[in-house]
Every structure is written in structure tokens, then in C-alpha cells.
Amino acid sequence: MTAIYPALAGLGYSVVKKPTWSTKIATAASGRETRMAFWSAPIWQFTLTYDFLRDTATANELKSLLGFYLQMQGAFGSFLFVDPDDNQATGQTLAVGDGMTMSFVLVRTFGGYVEPVGGVTGSVVPYVDGIRQTSGFSAAGNVLTFSTPPANGAVISADFTYAFLCRFQEDGLEFEKFAAQLWQTKQVGLISVRA
Numbered sequence: 001m002t003a004i005y006p007a008l009a010g011l012g013y014s015v016v017k018k019p020t021w022s023t024k025i026a027t028a029a030s031g032r033e034t035r036m037a038f039w040s041a042p043i044w045q046f047t048l049t050y051d052f053l054r055d056t057a058t059a060n061e062l063k064s065l066l067g068f069y070l071q072m073q074g075a076f077g078s079f080l081f082v083d084p085d086d087n088q089a090t091g092q093t094l095a096v097g098d099g100m101t102m103s104f105v106l107v108r109t110f111g112g113y114v115e116p117v118g119g120v121t122g123s124v125v126p127y128v129d130g131i132r133q134t135s136g137f138s139a140a141g142n143v144l145t146f147s148t149p150p151a152n153g154a155v156i157s158a159d160f161t162y163a164f165l166c167r168f169q170e171d172g173l174e175f176e177k178f179a180a181q182l183w184q185t186k187q188v189g190l191i192s193v194r195a
Contacts, residue, residue, distance in 0.1 A: 012051035097150030118165030
């Protein structure tokens with residue numbers, strides 16, 4: 001089971017979310033360009049700010065975040081990060097059945113762009129041609145698998161909650177105590193990773 005980044009009360013503003021691509025650009029002497037995209041999906045970078053992290057007997061966000069960071073061994077371990085503003089898909093079209101394929105990658109749509117999700121954080125409710133399926137399927141990671149393949153031409157869709165598969169951006173994380181039993185961290189950098 002993949003660990004889930006802790007949701008803490010002290011998360012403040014601003015939160016920065018940045019998609020990054022890998023493109024090789026070669027410019028000729030005439031100024032014309034040739035471009036090559038190396039990735040089919042972006043790497044996401046998140047910068048989180050915590051205005052306060054309490055260190056009391058009843059509320060201890062400091063130990064939750066610091067302990068999680070230590071468990072991940074800094075940038076080494078990967079985990080699921082639930083973006084509070086981007087974590088749910090409803091009626092998401094996944095594919096059209098071909099009568100043979102049983103497994104389908106769970107995706108999300110942003111405008112006209114479709115990309116795989118990092119992982120599922122709750123139950124998956126699949127539909128075949130708009131009919132809810134109550135059995136005969138399983139979901140693991142970001143893949144929905146049916147026990148029998150959906151019919152040729154059947155539209156496969158699903159409702160689900162998801163998260164980004166991430167790691168910490170750096171091997172160091174700075175915490176500052178600014179009052180009795182109150183700490184803050186100015187920036188926690190996360191970066192998505194490929195499954």
C-alpha cells in the first residue's frame with residue numbers, strides 16, 4: 001500500500017502547482033525550429049506553505065509532517081499526494097471496449113487533455129455503456145481490471161478519487177519555531193513521479 005501525504009490544518013496560501021514538460025528544441029540558422037517532446041504526460045511540481053504546525057499533546061501537525069518526511073527518507077520514498085482542488089473524476093470516460101481488453105488505465109481530463117492519474121485513493125465505481133458495475137472488477141494503483149472483457153464498442157467510464165504519485169523534491173526540509181508550540185515551514189516541495 002502506498003503511503004498518503006498527511007492532510008494538515010496549517011496548510012496556507014500560496015500553493016503553487018506547475019506542470020513541466022521535456023522538449024528538445026533545435027533552432028536552425030534560418031530561425032526555424034524542430035521540436036521533439038520526450039514525455040507524453042507532464043511532471044507536476046507542488047510547493048506547499050504551512051503557516052503553522054502545532055506541537056501540542058492534542059494537535060501535532062509538526063510530528064505528523066516531520067515523521068512522514070523521515071519515513072520517506074527525504075526524496076527517496078514515493079507517496080500519494082491528494083491535491084485538495086484536483087482529486088475527483090465523475091463519469092470519466094476511460095476507453096471503448098474491444099471485446100478483448102480487460103484492464104484500463106484510470107485517467108482524468110483537463111479541458112481537452114487526458115492524462116493517467118497517479119493512484120486511486122478510494123473506491124472506483126465503473127460503468128459499461130452507462131450501466132453501473134457492482135462486481136466483476138478490481139482496481140489497483142491506477143488500473144481498473146474487469147474479470148471479463150467489456151464488449152466491443154462498449155464505453156467504459158468510472159467515478160473515482162485520485163492522487164498524484166509524488167516524492168519530496170529535496171533531501172532537506174526546514175522547520176522554524178516562531179512561538180511556543182508553534183512551528184512553520186515556508187516551502188515543502190513535491191514532484192510527481194512515474195509509476
